[in-house]
Amino acid sequence: DGGITQSPKYLFRKEGQNVTLSCEQNLNHDAMYWYRQDPGQGLRLIYYSQIVNDFQKGDIAEGYSVSREKKESFPLTVTSAQKNPTAFYLCASSIRGKGDTQYFGPGTRLTVL
Amino acid sequence: AQTVTQSQPEMSVQEAETVTLSCTYDTSESDYYLFWYKQPPSRQMILVIRQEAYKQQNATENRFSVNFQKAAKSFSLKISDSQLGDAAMYFCAYRKETSGSRLTFGEGTQLTVNP
Numbered sequence: 001d002g003g004i005t006q007s008p009k010y011l012f013r014k015e016g017q018n019v020t021l022s023c024e025q026n027l028n029h030d031a032m033y034w035y036r037q038d039p040g041q042g043l044r045l046i047y048y049s050q051i052v053n054d055f056q057k058g059d060i061a062e063g064y065s066v067s068r069e070k071k072e073s074f075p076l077t078v079t080s081a082q083k084n085p086t087a088f089y090l091c092a093s094s095i096r097g098k099g100d101t102q103y104f105g106p107g108t109r110l111t112v113l
Numbered sequence: 114a115q116t117v118t119q120s121q122p123e124m125s126v127q128e129a130e131t132v133t134l135s136c137t138y139d140t141s142e143s144d145y146y147l148f149w150y151k152q153p154p155s156r157q158m159i160l161v162i163r164q165e166a167y168k169q170q171n172a173t174e175n176r177f178s179v180n181f182q183k184a185a186k187s188f189s190l191k192i193s194d195s196q197l198g199d200a201a202m203y204f205c206a207y208r209k210e211t212s213g214s215r216l217t218f219g220e221g222t223q224l225t226v227n228p
Contacts, residue, residue, distance in 0.1 A: 033215070042117075042204055042218035043158075058215060090158060092216075101148070102216055104158035 003027065004105035006091050011110045013078070013085070021076045021108045023091035029103075030096035032074035036060060037088040037107075046089075049074055050096055078110065086112045115140045117207050119219035126195045127227050133180075134190045134222045136205030142166075144210035147181070147188045152221070153201040161203070164188065166210075192224075200226045 004025045013019045023032065031050045035043040045058030049068040063082025068074055074093075078085045090107045094100040116139045126132035138147070149161040164172045164181050171179050176196075180189045192199055205219040 040221075042220050043216070044218075045215045048215060088156060092158075101160060101163060103160065104150075106155070106157050 004091060004093055004103060006089075006105040006108050008108060009106070011108055013110065013112050015112060016080045018077055018079050019110065021078070021089055021091075021110070023074045023076065023105060024072055025093045025105075026072060027093060027103070028071075029093035030071065031094045031100065031102075032068070033092040033094075033102060034058075034064075034066065034074070034076045035090045035092065037090060043090060046076065085110055115142075115207050115209070115217045117205050117217050117219040119205055119222050121222045122220070123223045123225070125225040125227060126192070128195055128197060130195055131191060131193045132195055132224065134192075134203050134205075134224065136188045136190070136219055138186050138188065138205070138207050140186070140207065140209075142209055146208050146210065147179075148206040148208075148216070149177070149179070149188075149190045150204045150206060150218075151199075151201045152204065153198075158204075162190065195226050197226050197228060200224055 007022045033048040034046040037043050044060050046064050047066045049055035065077045091105040092102040094102045118137045145166045147164045151159045151161050162172050162174045162177050176193045178191045202221045202223050204221045206216045208214045208216050
């Protein structure tokens, strides 16, 4: 089955630690995106990538880093510089063209202890 | 910058009735796309419906339809014959016509369906 997978579903981190959230897709999509969702709020864009080995900052990139070494994978690292990382993180992907629709993975809930 | 506003934080509807969720947006672009996504308790974001701004005809998907008013920058979602499974958070989203553009989301409307 084609789709987007995110792992883990739940992640706990101690303050001062870096953690990496996984996002994989087998839809042959060129573009991938990371969003953050806080309780009762909409989604905010962290980073996005339209092609392999290229990515751009979104609206709230500070304290986060990404890589795009493979078309299928777009991992997000939450660094210790992110002051309030507890949130729900959603990964999405789309074809790269006019009218492309973004499809979402199931998300990762990150909690800082 | 584009903004999307959903003025109804919460809405409720009786099962089998019709409900309309409101969304307005601000843009200087003439070509763009609008979306409604549904987020049930599982928190998976599910595409409900999509509208191209250059199309005058309102999009429909089974029980879901939109009222797209381009001049007013309004994009409401109508859910007919509401079902218990429709209960979710609904997000309106905008993206420019340019390939690979980001989505800008509204704050969401929590829909409750009463049996």
